[in-house]
Amino acid sequence: MSAALGAHAPRLRLRLRNRGLDGVTLLVVPAVLFILALFIYPFLYGLLLSFEPKEGGALANYIAFFSDPFLYDTIGTTLLIAIPATLLNVVLSVPVAMRVRLMRHQKLLTAILVIPITLGTVLIAEGLLTYLGPRGWVNRVLVDFGITGSPIRLVHNYWGVLLSLVISGFPFTFLLTLSYVTGIDPALEQAGRMLGARSRARFWRIILPLLAPGLAVTTALSFVQAFSVFPSAVLLGAPAGPTRVISIAAYQAAFEAYDYSMASAIAMIMAAVQVIIVVALLAARGLLFRGPASSGKG
Amino acid sequence: MVVRPVGERLWSTCIWVLVGFFVVNLIGMIAAVVVNSFGTRWFTTWLPTGYTTRWYILAWNEFHLPDILLVTIQAVGAVVILSGIIGVPAAYAMARRDFPGKRAVMTLFLLPLLVPPITYGIPMATVLYQAHLAGSMLGVILANLVPTVPFVVLIMIPFIEQIDPRVEAAARVFGARTFRLFTQVLIPLLLPGILAALLLVLVRTIAMFELTFLTAGPTSQTLVVALYYAVFAAGVRPGQSIDAMAVVYMITTLIWLLIALRFVNPTQIVARAKR
Amino acid sequence: MTLISHSFRSLRLDRISRAFGTMRALHDVSLTVGRGEFIALLGPSGCGKSTALNCIAGLLPLTAGAIWLDDKRIDALDPEDRGFGMVFQNYALFPHMSVRKNIGFGLVSQRRPRDEVARRVDEALALVRLQDHANKLPGQLSGGQQQRVAIARAIVVEPPLVLMDEPLSNLDAKLRLEMRAEIRRIHQAIGCATIYVTHDQDEALSLADRIVVLRDGEVRQVGPPEALYARPAHADVAEFMGYRNIVPTTATLSGDFVQVTIGGATLPGIPMEPAQGPAIAAVRPEDLTVTPDGPITVCVEAAEYRGRDFYGFGRARDGSELFFRSDRRVGSGETVNLSAAADRVLVYAA
Incomplete structure (x- = not known):
């Protein structure tokens, strides 16, 4: 009996190994468990918690959210900041990336552009408070060169938050776009030139169709980042009014009202809006060509 | 030799003006912080009326900067080491083995990088508070590991894939057992990649605001969270001392960025989401 | 357009x-x-x-x-x-x-x-x-x-x-x-x-x-x-065009031809460039064939069958390596004689 088992064991091991399961595969287990415990579980927990409100039925939190303009308006407010910021960043990134890919010393520019990403939104908020403030250099230039009579208000309102999303978001969008643009085989553009297509025609007929799938991903990621704007909306915006974004509502529910159930509901709504927009973008991407951006054999 | 048409030159000039405008404003923003942190008084002039270092002394004492720096170093150091210990073996398994459910595991690693921290941070903080882990250093470390472990995995997978598996096969043929294989063959080969990945983790974790903010207690604030609270409560203390703290924060971040840029391409910092 | x-x-x-x-x-x-x-x-x-x-x-x-x-x-x-x-x-x-x-x-x-x-x-x-x-x-x-x-x-x-x-x-x-x-x-x-x-x-x-x-x-x-x-015009072109035997030699004029030394033997060749004194002789392997009374003697080092005939290389008595063709099977260690037609030996100035 035990002999039969002994003969079985190595065969089982062999079978598992043939399916790719052996000691090495087990190395992935700690990381998977960690993400399950601290990412997936909290998310599911939050989802369940959102249906267990402090009072009322299972949907009470969601009903409360969508019947109180102070809460549901945050979706519109956030979209009003996130969509223009995303579009601006993506639309500016494409021509700049098209130009920069021809540069020989790209690394200096990309290194400069990584600085705002590295510094993070809190520092950008503090920097812009000084720089864009009524006594800052921007207003100095506007007033001293006679562009405006008196300093204009750029902080503690909508524009401050939008500008902070451009400062932190443009480098991100640009670097991602650049990596997609440089992935397009330059021989394709040369082929277009040899076939009589001028630069504008080459862009619309060759580059843009090949770039579009990557651009959809870039737009999705940029949007998700902009939609989850938090510190700059508090520090640089008007968190009680025009820049009361959805993450502020969630934060206040959790850490000021200590209503974790409501906070989870708002976090779920935030995630749902992001998912809807991302799915829409990626579905549009599915309609586009998705093959490699080079012509096969190299 | 080849003369570009006027339209094309104009277009190219426009783009450089745009890039220049962005860079000038970026530098202006940083310079404004630095200048203000050294200025005595700065009202309606281009530059402050005088210069001083007293804001730094004030910030050092008032904001408990030594404590905060110590917390930051401890938290970031722990995150860097732990994400390496958990992430690198996982990346090795992902790069070298094809197992059922690998795509699902890959998606699992991508999600924490694609979902913004504030979205998953609130439910995660809730769970950590319920488990009495939040509000302490441990909570901050655990929360920060959520994006950094997958980050290390995704950076390391292509790096491991480009190492020829025949090198390992050769080592096995010559009788190296798994442990020796790891210490004497793999680690030296992987070291440049690990170094680059961990440097990027370091830079990202110093600047990671949302997750730390949601899970830190009074004694486990890192520099970026302390900076947030200082700016939030602006008016309580002179603005120059907040900017002094911001400069200290910038220096800690940018030094590591400079070191990291010697080893990695800047685009790697963002290109994580490319499949 | x-x-x-x-x-x-x-x-x-x-x-x-x-x-x-x-x-x-x-x-x-x-x-x-x-x-x-x-x-x-x-x-x-x-x-x-x-x-x-x-x-x-x-x-x-x-x-x-x-x-x-x-x-x-x-x-x-x-x-x-x-x-x-x-x-x-x-x-x-x-x-x-x-x-x-x-x-x-x-x-x-x-x-x-x-x-x-x-x-x-x-x-x-x-x-x-x-x-x-x-x-x-x-x-x-x-x-x-x-x-x-x-x-x-x-x-x-x-x-x-x-x-x-x-x-x-x-x-x-x-x-x-x-x-x-x-x-x-x-x-x-x-x-x-x-x-x-x-x-x-x-x-x-x-x-x-x-x-x-x-x-x-x-x-x-x-x-x-x-x-x-x-008729490649230069030695480097000849080498690129498949003249695998590129032999440094000395050329002496004799009528329309020049005399060169290949593998210790003296052969006539065609001067492609005015060549007197130090020169380079170029011969394709297929033009250097095994013949019983050929002037060049080589010891075969390796040979391979290419369908119709055999190609091999051997070492001549003066130590130079030569690539050649043979109609019959030759084995390594064997000593064979090679010959080349005068118009297939091209001579270039060194």
Whole structure:
């Protein structure tokens, strides 16, 4: 009996190994468990918690959210900041990336552009408070060169938050776009030139169709980042009014009202809006060509 | 030799003006912080009326900067080491083995990088508070590991894939057992990649605001969270001392960025989401 | 749109040069290509042949010299205005467009009417025999089919000149022979002038009307394939054209021939350059054959069977290594005698 088992064991091991399961595969287990415990579980927990409100039925939190303009308006407010910021960043990134890919010393520019990403939104908020403030250099230039009579208000309102999303978001969008643009085989553009297509025609007929799938991903990621704007909306915006974004509502529910159930509901709504927009973008991407951006054999 | 048409030159000039405008404003923003942190008084002039270092002394004492720096170093150091210990073996398994459910595991690693921290941070903080882990250093470390472990995995997978598996096969043929294989063959080969990945983790974790903010207690604030609270409560203390703290924060971040840029391409910092 | 008409008499490269920094990739190259002519630019990698092609295409600006199409100077024109066809090494097919759209790209750029585009694309598809694949994407085609699409795309606009950059280098050996015949057939069918870059002598010999041998960015020899095969002008060209026996020797004049020493034996050869004193003798392995009374004696070191005959190499008494041909099987260690006809021994100045 035990002999039969002994003969079985190595065969089982062999079978598992043939399916790719052996000691090495087990190395992935700690990381998977960690993400399950601290990412997936909290998310599911939050989802369940959102249906267990402090009072009322299972949907009470969601009903409360969508019947109180102070809460549901945050979706519109956030979209009003996130969509223009995303579009601006993506639309500016494409021509700049098209130009920069021809540069020989790209690394200096990309290194400069990584600085705002590295510094993070809190520092950008503090920097812009000084720089864009009524006594800052921007207003100095506007007033001293006679562009405006008196300093204009750029902080503690909508524009401050939008500008902070451009400062932190443009480098991100640009670097991602650049990596997609440089992935397009330059021989394709040369082929277009040899076939009589001028630069504008080459862009619309060759580059843009090949770039579009990557651009959809870039737009999705940029949007998700902009939609989850938090510190700059508090520090640089008007968190009680025009820049009361959805993450502020969630934060206040959790850490000021200590209503974790409501906070989870708002976090779920935030995630749902992001998912809807991302799915829409990626579905549009599915309609586009998705093959490699080079012509096969190299 | 080849003369570009006027339209094309104009277009190219426009783009450089745009890039220049962005860079000038970026530098202006940083310079404004630095200048203000050294200025005595700065009202309606281009530059402050005088210069001083007293804001730094004030910030050092008032904001408990030594404590905060110590917390930051401890938290970031722990995150860097732990994400390496958990992430690198996982990346090795992902790069070298094809197992059922690998795509699902890959998606699992991508999600924490694609979902913004504030979205998953609130439910995660809730769970950590319920488990009495939040509000302490441990909570901050655990929360920060959520994006950094997958980050290390995704950076390391292509790096491991480009190492020829025949090198390992050769080592096995010559009788190296798994442990020796790891210490004497793999680690030296992987070291440049690990170094680059961990440097990027370091830079990202110093600047990671949302997750730390949601899970830190009074004694486990890192520099970026302390900076947030200082700016939030602006008016309580002179603005120059907040900017002094911001400069200290910038220096800690940018030094590591400079070191990291010697080893990695800047685009790697963002290109994580490319499949 | 295209500024250049299809009918032309000649394309003239007038001392064109291209430098990258201090590196001279192309130096003082002059060449005239006649209407309908098939020219091969041949040379080892790094010889400047692809640079030359890109300069003609306009993808690289010249640093000196001029390019003339009949009496029109074209070297300042953008590639899109030159109207040449080009076949790229990796084909550079647009991966997001069907075969039909790929082939029609140039005609659409010229803003031709839609029915004309459709008709001419159909003709081109028929010419390259891809009618059944018109609506596929390039990624769904085999290497040879992709190659045909690339050729059709280049010729459908009826360019005065077609440029081909190592078009067969990505194909396997069998397909390469097939496509070689295909290129010859298409060239004969449409008869447009072609400049073809390759590093493969066989390809150049079998396709070209004239071959231009480049080395270090300079033209070493221009001539019809027969001349390059039988009478290379310089020792380096000979070596590149398959003269594997390159023997340093001393030449002494004797009538129309010169006497040289190969493998310790004295043989007559043809002086390709005025050669007296130190010289180089070049002989193809197939022209150095095993004969019972041959003057050169070698000890065979290795031999291989190549179907009809045997090829081997051996060491002569003076220590030089020689490659030779044999009708009968020879084994290593065996001693054989070799001979070469006088007009197959080429002698160059050292």
